[in-house]
Amino acid sequence: MTNLSVNIAGLTFKNPVTTASGTFGYGDEFGDFMDLGRIGGVFVKAVTGSNREGNAYPRMAETASGMLNSVGLQNKGVDHFIKEIYPRIKDFDTHIIVNVSGSTLEEYVEVASRINELDKIPAIELNISCPNVKQGGMAFGTVPAMSTEVTRAVRDVYKKVLMVKLSPNVTSIIEIAKAVVDGGADVLTLVNTLLGMAIDAERRRPILSTITGGLSGPAIKPIALRMVWQVHNAVNVPVIGLGGIMNATDAIEFLLAGSSAIQVGTANFIDPAISVKIVEGIEAYMQKHGITDVNELIGGLRTE
Amino acid sequence: MTNLSVNIAGLTFKNPVTTASGTFGYGDEFGDFMDLGRIGGVFVKAVTGSNREGNAYPRMAETASGMLNSVGLQNKGVDHFIKEIYPRIKDFDTHIIVNVSGSTLEEYVEVASRINELDKIPAIELNISCPNVKQGGMAFGTVPAMSTEVTRAVRDVYKKVLMVKLSPNVTSIIEIAKAVVDGGADVLTLVNTLLGMAIDAERRRPILSTITGGLSGPAIKPIALRMVWQVHNAVNVPVIGLGGIMNATDAIEFLLAGSSAIQVGTANFIDPAISVKIVEGIEAYMQKHGITDVNELIGGLRTE
Amino acid sequence: MEIKKTVQDLTVVSNISLNKRHFLLELVAPEPLPMMLPGQFVQVLVKDSPTTFLRRPFSIHQADHRRNSIILLVQIKGEGTRHLSHLREGEKLNVIYPLGNSFSLPTTKKVLLVGGGCGVAPLLFLSQFLNQNSIRPTILVGFRTKEEVSEIETYAKYGEIFITTDDGTEGEHGLVVDHSIFQKDHLPFDKIYCCGPDAMMHAVARIAKMQEIDCEVSLENTMACGFGVCLCCITPTDRGNERVCVEGPVFNTKRLKWK
Amino acid sequence: MEIKKTVQDLTVVSNISLNKRHFLLELVAPEPLPMMLPGQFVQVLVKDSPTTFLRRPFSIHQADHRRNSIILLVQIKGEGTRHLSHLREGEKLNVIYPLGNSFSLPTTKKVLLVGGGCGVAPLLFLSQFLNQNSIRPTILVGFRTKEEVSEIETYAKYGEIFITTDDGTEGEHGLVVDHSIFQKDHLPFDKIYCCGPDAMMHAVARIAKMQEIDCEVSLENTMACGFGVCLCCITPTDRGNERVCVEGPVFNTKRLKWK
């Protein structure tokens, strides 16, 4: 029997495959394509203190093996989430984790404490790394002292598993990771998108309304893998890795580099059933290599 | 008549297309494929104080729309460059610019002052951004105070055009750019490679002997473009842009974002005549759009 | 009524070039076609094209339940569509469908369809649908030039057809909105359906508004997912930013907050 | 003697599957073939494969100046080679060639060629070349299994041929280095040329060293450019790190500093 389940900060995931915030809606949009019960967890779209319309369009640009987005945290706010969305998704047979976003420390704290009341949400993922909002967002995730501060403030009000999602747009991911752990994070998620830009040479204009946006997809995988590996070797909390995972092989690479679980992001757009296929692919790999427990893969990179 | 020539810190390039250090050898390797006289300049392979064997193999990993390398500045040192290579390349009908690398401030200064003596080398490119050497290299390019210091030390001994090549592995490229300009740089080149990693899931091992390496190619273009745009808007010295340029359209995007010239890197491996094709493509674009002077394109992005 | 979305490998049964820039791609499904409505679209995976990372959206041009196939009308724009133009009979194409909302069923019989360029794509399906509901629409379609005028006999089966070409080589000379149909103070229509370039849809919407005619447009937008989860494809409406791929692509122009 | 390198679109004239994993690709050149030597290789651009970014190196298996074509013997490893296996007659393939150094012309007639897997590729060209210089080599080639044994009649034209298979289904059972040819204290050869998996080349080199026989191997390595400018493909030698694509791929084993 192969064991696929992983324990992350006391929370058991039936397998290490989850889906990334902002790329999986609230999960129910995937009902036609796959059985949510087959994956370890769903990180739902960012929730902020109140309604946000996000950025103007165009919000998307395709790039080589990737895409830029500048959605800008469009969502209807935490009240709406609690009243309208939570009841609809709370009984899914998988962990539902809320991506908590904001522009100010107070907003993060408010949203986190509201989500804390929801029985069926076992964890939040604090998004201090969104490159698409003018204030706050990424700033909290690029200055170590601010990272510690916002994490600590949320830690004070949030009693369940606190995950913090890091920005790759930094000189030293290790420094930020340590700052966030100092603030009381139970788990680190990395990476969010890299700040990029696309230009339409014919029209001589930026493609995105916001000029710059967040780069995701296979293009960023080497950078994400490197950061997971660095952080895994530098801190003592579990890491959830993501960035360009398109198939089971990619997912296994992240496990080997030290991810206790992985998130599938942009790949969901290309194949909405890919997360289940990744679960199956990991299982097949384990069988082929005679591995009975997926935990053997985590951090199992051989570097001697 | 279309004018393709650009003036960068007093140096006239016949056109804005040059080739990136480490991807074009010393130029003469391309003699079978193209006429070097057709391009604006050649940035030759890194030169250090003494002979370096570089890193162990494997040094290369292919990634989605890109590649990782960990060559590690293999070269035979500045003496060998002056005696054996310079005579062979000095009379090419294009600007030959030397990429000056090192591990210590003293090494940078030594190499720069030696190259200063060479009549036919009108500029150097100070490489404070190589991710593939343990000491020095990238460190000089990620800490603002160190960037200023090394630039200033080289400025003191180097009398011709001083270009400094920046690392994209930083939280704020603007901060580093300003630090380097403070140190006396005439021109900024950006970007060098992004630090990444690749894993062979079957063997459960890193692909590179050095575990991490530098990511180049179209995958990084959105990040490079963004940085060029940011720096162009923040400093008053010319910028030479590169990162994933594969064709004339990519090159034009970099010009629009604020590059006074561009460098072609990894693309040389895929099509060794690509730099000349890019010159032709820029000309065709200008004709199509009724642009008579390439300088109109530089920084010509419309963002209102 | 919820229409179930599905991911399927469809098989190319024919790929017919209409002219240099347009072709018709007929795709047969391995299972009975899902229920589909005019205005809905498909998201196509373009394999083997290094520069095409995301899927490409195309309106359903025709749905033939007897042949169990759908037809796309595609204009070659960039790498993705160029690749599709080379597909051969028997090759597979991975498709997510049906996506988006649809044109509403009109409450009137006096209906005008207006299309330009590849924006005509959904109008054939819509014409058939209207016929099934005993409505014979007036159909006005604009092309660049005579060489690109195509499928006219097909449209003519479902309604009265008028043509413009930008260069006057066939039908009336000029843009669609310059057509004599619009040169009246009181247009004999209670409903307009429109699909084409943005500028055309804006112009038609303006006429419709002036004459107080109900008007629906099918919008394009840059899409990453096509099924509502990425929030990349929004358009500003009276209910805030709505998703073109779920709340659209068809919108009543009254609801749109156009720039 | 400098051989000029060139970038050309070659045309596929045939693509013959030898077995599940190997195929022969014959490519005809638009101009007279350049001068080429055995051991040299080509860098192939695999278009239309989203995961194949860099070119792929392949040894020249045969060069036919009358047909003005070269033949590659390719083993399917990943996406790039899989794509090549689907190429059809008439399709173009962009190639940089000829690259690298070559096997040296032996000063003796007692020559052994040893190849394993797709490492046999350069040995056919080498055999022909030796024949032209009046040398009939002994050729020992190893395969996984009978099904993969191929081109034996072709080799037999140029020398005496021996075979091993890993599973013993044809020729001698076992690895190439286990073949009875090697089970002598004094091998009747003055020169060995070897190409195949690393482990095989190491083993053959060890035997050659023990018996003081001159030995040349053709190395593989991960290459980005193939023409000497990226410094990705190095191997440690008595002259420091040398480029497999320029100073190699053929090295005398005496010069290699193998780990």
Ligand SMILES: Cc1cc2nc3c(=O)[nH]c(=O)nc-3n(C[C@H](O)[C@H](O)[C@H](O)COP(=O)(O)OP(=O)(O)OC[C@H]3O[C@@H](n4cnc5c(N)ncnc54)[C@H](O)[C@@H]3O)c2cc1C
């Ligand atoms: C709901 C919907 C229905 C559509 N129906 C059809 C149809 O029936 N027939 C048809 O031919 N086309 C249709 N399109 C447009 C079609 O999706 C694009 O032309 C196609 O994606 C271009 O792909 P490409 O790879 O060839 O071009 P690319 O190389 O991606 O782009 C070429 C040019 O087209 C522009 N472009 C690309 N995608 C879009 C887009 N989604 N919207 C607007 N501009 C774009 C790019 O900015 C670029 O300038 C539809 C689009 C949408 C959103």
Ligand SMILES: Cc1cc2nc3c(=O)[nH]c(=O)nc-3n(C[C@H](O)[C@H](O)[C@H](O)COP(=O)(O)OP(=O)(O)OC[C@H]3O[C@@H](n4cnc5c(N)ncnc54)[C@H](O)[C@@H]3O)c2cc1C
């Ligand atoms: C000088 C030289 C001559 C060669 N001659 C031949 C030949 O005649 N016939 C032939 O079939 N093959 C030959 N090869 C090997 C061939 O280049 C690789 O098998 C091919 O590039 C794999 O491409 P892919 O996209 O199918 O596989 P990928 O998906 O790139 O890789 C599949 C697997 O093969 C490994 N691999 C990829 N490239 C290389 C490489 N260059 N060296 C070693 N391992 C690699 C990868 O690590 C991976 O495990 C030669 C290589 C070199 C350097």
Ligand SMILES: Cc1cc2nc3c(=O)[nH]c(=O)nc-3n(C[C@H](O)[C@H](O)[C@H](O)COP(=O)(O)O)c2cc1C
């Ligand atoms: C369209 C889009 C929207 C996103 N929205 C969010 C978000 O709301 N919160 C968040 O933390 N990350 C968001 N992300 C980032 C992803 O969760 C993920 O970190 C990133 O895309 C990298 O992973 P990938 O390469 O697998 O997509 C978004 C990404 C995309 C592409």
Ligand SMILES: Cc1cc2nc3c(=O)[nH]c(=O)nc-3n(C[C@H](O)[C@H](O)[C@H](O)COP(=O)(O)O)c2cc1C
């Ligand atoms: C194989 C290789 C070797 C390189 N060596 C150097 C070097 O010696 N000095 C340097 O400044 N940059 C070096 N670079 C970085 C390139 O000059 C360039 O900054 C980078 O590759 C990004 O551009 P590209 O995406 O167009 O390749 C090297 C890059 C590659 C791929």
Ligand code: FES
């Ligand atoms: S394309 Fe993703 S929400 Fe519409």
Ligand code: FES
């Ligand atoms: S592959 Fe570039 S130097 Fe050999």
